[in-house]
Amino acid sequence: MNQVHRFSLTVEFGDCDPAQIVWFPNFFRWFDAGSRRYFIACGVPTWQETEASLGIIGTPLVDTKARFVKPASYGDEIAVESTVSEWRGKSFVMSHRIFNAAGELLCECEEVRVFAERVAGDRHRIRAVPAPESIKALCAQR
Amino acid sequence: MNQVHRFSLTVEFGDCDPAQIVWFPNFFRWFDAGSRRYFIACGVPTWQETEASLGIIGTPLVDTKARFVKPASYGDEIAVESTVSEWRGKSFVMSHRIFNAAGELLCECEEVRVFAERVAGDRHRIRAVPAPESIKALCAQR
Amino acid sequence: MNQVHRFSLTVEFGDCDPAQIVWFPNFFRWFDAGSRRYFIACGVPTWQETEASLGIIGTPLVDTKARFVKPASYGDEIAVESTVSEWRGKSFVMSHRIFNAAGELLCECEEVRVFAERVAGDRHRIRAVPAPESIKALCAQR
């Protein structure tokens, strides 16, 4: 079991569409923020630092699926809850759930991500590497 | 079998992230644009007009999944190809694929959407209705 | 002199561009959030409520100018400070400044906005109205 972390945000006017509700691509912005913040909250250094120490440049997304249950609108306080729900061979699964202030589930998402490093000699190519044990240990429930 | 429609766009600098590639929530912006443009290309009137004629205010998203195969960067010309791949009882499936100028698949997405109308007496509530036969006919392959 | 209000936010990976710094249109997102949050912080009801009570639907932007002094990048905590710096006849000036955690100015912006109401009989037209005295009173320094 891994740690679970949360952050909160206020939905802004500009996050909403002509139907007056959050335009769904914005939920993916917040899921992505949840992933980055999760590792920071677990004590993993920033990707700039892991690039220097471990060669890891980040966790690109391979696959994602999301389910939208209830809308939100501007002024709403929402919470994004994230965890690593599974370590696989060369990938891992991040699960996110977003709740409103009443604790109701607005949407949930499962992302398959990989830890990536650069391919030597080609600054535009990257490849997946297994999750470093040091990072897995930092994410584990304590 | 339903019609398939495409539109093209140029990836902009601001669509890309510090890894120099398209930040993935932007692909969802383009999938959403693909859905709206699909119905227009099939000859379905705008949602403003269908609201007046049929009560249909649009096609909110219920569920989505996407797979990311290859990145794109700014200056790239990409094409978004969209179709209704399945009509279900009260929902339907839109499938999108995005290709680069070399014809390589960058990502693909399946969206479950519903046609929605307002709930009388409450301007903030909507409900799913079956796809109107007139809209299904417009989308069919000719 | 009017009240000054602040809110904080964390710059996210997706707010940054291939130059690794905040892509400037995002600062306008935050200036706009500052304007909406300012009136809320002063005790002005939401625009949904003022539409019912005063006919005011919001404060559309007429003119804006901004100066960018220092960049920010992801992970940075920044603060957006907003005030109404001038009431004019049918418009008013909102001034925003954004600071980093070290208190350094990142950018500043002056927006000319108007209070707007709908034109009766045409749901797509709006017109500027003088700032209601009740709203000016709420914004005044206490």
Next chain:
Amino acid sequence: MNQVHRFSLTVEFGDCDPAQIVWFPNFFRWFDAGSRRYFIACGVPTWQETEASLGIIGTPLVDTKARFVKPASYGDEIAVESTVSEWRGKSFVMSHRIFNAAGELLCECEEVRVFAERVAGDRHRIRAVPAPESIKALCAQR
């Protein structure tokens, strides 16, 4: 006198806000796209290429002002027209105007930008350099 270039785009649903019109930070996205596309249309190589040949990494924004005249909504075809209106010592002015399909001005913007190069030995610092004569020549009216 310098060349003037235009590109067109369709306003999407997600570019619009709860007031049903384009949310103004999106106009700054399009002004920024206009600046990058302008140099490409004049025959200036991409910034990736000028970084290798001239050390120029792009044209960061220093100052901007915009005036909003008329709104746009989704489905509208709009055109962004851009030019370099002035070369200064270490900066230059880009002017943009956005029109709807009827040729009406929606908004206009003046940006002060600089050509920038990296500061040797510090990959996070950049400095302004005078506009290269080769680039000025490419932009001149022919």
